[in-house]
Amino acid sequence: MPYGQVVTGPPGSGKTTYCHGLSQYLTLLNRSTHLINFDPGCDPTTFMSETVNITFDIRSVVDLTNVMEKGWGPNGGLQWCFEYIAHNADEVMKRIKSQVIKAERDKISNMPEPAKSTLEHYTD
Secondary structure (H helix, E strand, C coil), X not given: CCCEEEEEECCCCCHHHHHHHHHHHHHHCCXXXXXXXXXXXXXXXXXXXXXXXXXXXXXXXXXXXHXXXXXXXXXXXXXXXXXXXXXXXXXXXXXXXXXXXXXXXXXXXXXXXHHHHHHHHHXX
């Protein structure tokens, strides 16, 4: 039976480090994992070893760097990204399902705190 965790928190709180450590631990236990990055401003590969496989990266849908190049600042850019994700939830879920849901594995996800409040806003 697969299990999952959603890790949220403010910038710099250790979400990516925690996910990396948990993925390494589960690998030692011979458990397969999926790491899902929901932070459009974070490149988790810069913090993780080559042994960690990132199954889905939200930056394949919307990337904060590209949004900021259009004139948005970092905070406004993140808000724009989260609103884009919320308004295109069907597309995002389709992409996640195509890469993750079909496999019987553990899932680890890394989500910044502002995304939680934005997604809750659009799901009420």
